[in-house]
Amino acid sequence: MTQKACIVGGGVIGGGWAARFLLNGWDVAVFDPDPEAERKIGEVIANARRSLPSLYDKRLPDEGKLTFHNDLTEAAKGADWIQESVPERLELKHKVLGNLTEMASPTTVIGSSTSGFKPSELCAEGARAIVAHPFNPVYLLPLIELVGDPGETARAAEILRSIGMFPLTVRKEIDAHIADRFLEAVWREALWLVKDGIATTEEIDEAIRMGFGLRWAQMGLFETYRIAGGEAGMKHFMAQFGPCLTWPWTKLMDVPEFTDELVDLIAGQSDDQSRHLSIRELERLRDDNLVGMMRALKKSGSGAGGVLVAHEKALANAEPAELPVTVDRQIPQSWTDYNNHMNEAHYLEAGAAATDRFMELIGADADYIASGKSYFTVENHLRYLDELKAGERLTVTTQVLQGEGKKMKLFHFLKNGDGKVAATMETMLLHVDLTTRASCPPPPEVEEKLTAFAKAHTTLPVPDGAGRYVGQRG
């Protein structure tokens, strides 16, 4: 049964929550008195549609239904998750969360996006709510800080994992939870540096993204320092660097006065740095970068990459059809090139993924490869019949042309969103022993499944384009 999320308060954060649920197949009901809410949330969802599916090499579920409501009761009705993202005023949060607690069923998660308030503050007037604090862009960044009743946060964590997020349950409530304490410490220091003319906003951004920002994105703070300690470990690192904490450069800890001059200085520098791009362009740049980096982390499974791997495993494989559907996914921006269409190498990447999936279908899966057997590709022939664009749906169906002994010849049809064949790939593989790297026949349980496919496919016509050489006419 389709699950339902109720989003109370739109804007960038509420819109991000809406997109995350919607693109994971949930119905989403939005309540927001802002007359611009529908437009604003629509823009966030448009951003999400072009980036979130690009993280995965499988298709996300069909989108749920998105509705907008003027009546809170109607929006909240039957919701499995209600997320409050109204402005950070405690009396407003009390009122909204109190109302929602009355409307919600006892099993509904009521989450607050608050970055500053503790659950004891939110629930001081009887509301049943937990902190579920996200990070912008909510549709891409996995982190959600959960704080509050252990039973409620455990239930929330399970749901969050099912929509590809990473719940971090905070052990004790504390002002600003965890991440925002760090952000605040850095922000404070950055304001001093700008105010004292040590660095501009752009120079500070470079100091972060050219150096430790890259370290933190994949390992965080302590694991990075553990490496710095070398073989002697964390204790050695702390012995070496711990005492620095008492050096003069850590004494500068009072808060700079937030004068108009400081605001103008920073806003002016930020304009100089980035004015050539609109916020919408900056958002797309950020999202493309995040998608590219997170896809890179899938390879090792580190950090956000591990979350993607786990979520992708939980996504449904394509449904069987006349020919097995071996790929079903959205084309990521990173697959396109200077000709503004999918680059030729990624046609082969999609075809290789289809081969991988077909191997799984005949039992030559990851465990099988770990046991020391696999297939190696010896030849590929690709015909490029039509352009494919970023954001398009791509499906691949696979026909077995030959499957006997150590030989396996497959024919992949790459189809665009309308089911039109945009490319074909004929591929010949040999079964190999990974120890000797020499070819050998597969064991009977694999060969049986392969020959069963091959036999079923003998009744099909030889595909247009099979058995051809490059440039062959007619």
Add this chain to the structure above:
Amino acid sequence: MTQKACIVGGGVIGGGWAARFLLNGWDVAVFDPDPEAERKIGEVIANARRSLPSLYDKRLPDEGKLTFHNDLTEAAKGADWIQESVPERLELKHKVLGNLTEMASPTTVIGSSTSGFKPSELCAEGARAIVAHPFNPVYLLPLIELVGDPGETARAAEILRSIGMFPLTVRKEIDAHIADRFLEAVWREALWLVKDGIATTEEIDEAIRMGFGLRWAQMGLFETYRIAGGEAGMKHFMAQFGPCLTWPWTKLMDVPEFTDELVDLIAGQSDDQSRHLSIRELERLRDDNLVGMMRALKKSGSGAGGVLVAHEKALANAEPAELPVTVDRQIPQSWTDYNNHMNEAHYLEAGAAATDRFMELIGADADYIASGKSYFTVENHLRYLDELKAGERLTVTTQVLQGEGKKMKLFHFLKNGDGKVAATMETMLLHVDLTTRASCPPPPEVEEKLTAFAKAHTTLPVPDGAGRYVGQRG
């Protein structure tokens, strides 16, 4: 003429500097009294060899010569850059930098890796040195903070750019420069969180790398917040969030006492988090992640990706030979797959890069494409003859099989480090008008260059494997 760097003080930082210079073609002379110096620096360089070249899609220059010296004068002789990375004790720095100033020629850059001392402190006893503060791993992270005399830092910046780094010149000297002030602020906050039992070291790492760490790696602090401000810009963001600075959660700014209990608590948690991996394994994981993320950023040119793009442009194109060499590079780890060899799609990626380079050779370069003309691939045939491994050198030579009118048929030979053909790719392209997306003949200046190649190559034998279909015998 080969340039020379003198590295004074080995360890992780000195070794990183050595690797950065060496792999960019510099001779490197190391002075370090530690009897283990050669082993330790060797390990860092081994890490660098498997990761730094993977950032680029062109080959780095031939490595320079690495020597170890017991005599500082000999090590420093004729050096264009001397880098001091001895322990952070001011009297020791005074002594070493004073000696180096006497030995160095007036044009030699004398850089100190100090993270804490200001140039006025370093030079208080007459040394001529600047701060050139790197970030671990020095062979991958581009950032170098330069502080000191404007003439000296300008000269240093030019050299750093030539070895693929990003010099950030700090406007005024200040304790700890820029980045370490942020690291220190976060470190202080993290110590409190662990001490107070709010989060473990692992949870803190997750709070960073699942959220804002990903943002910072590509945009830094201010550009991220600019987006958060939305269309209303940075000023709006500051109006909204500036006042938070006076909230109670920013008051926690005194330094936690560095007791044995705190050290044991943190070291113990870090062990629990990462003990299953050795430091060497953690380093390789970190490096593979950094390479993957930085390669992803090349696509947009953001942050470290922009540095790579600029440096790669400055790298030499492959030398012409009998057949044009269209690719010359090292195979990155990210190109390998579960069979522990280069994945089939990346053979095509290398072949596509060879096609791109050949297009440049006939004048169909980036400007040409921007003017609205290009070539589209319509067919590829790949034969996989041998496995290729991460870290191997890969070269591609290209033979023109057909080049007339709108048709261009190329044959790429993909060769391993020994010059053995590991794969061939036959590729057919059509010249297109990017506006209509329809094929059309190229302009005479392109066609002439193409036909000149085609004519020169008619005397060559038809390559083994050309004009064949998949599975063809003999």
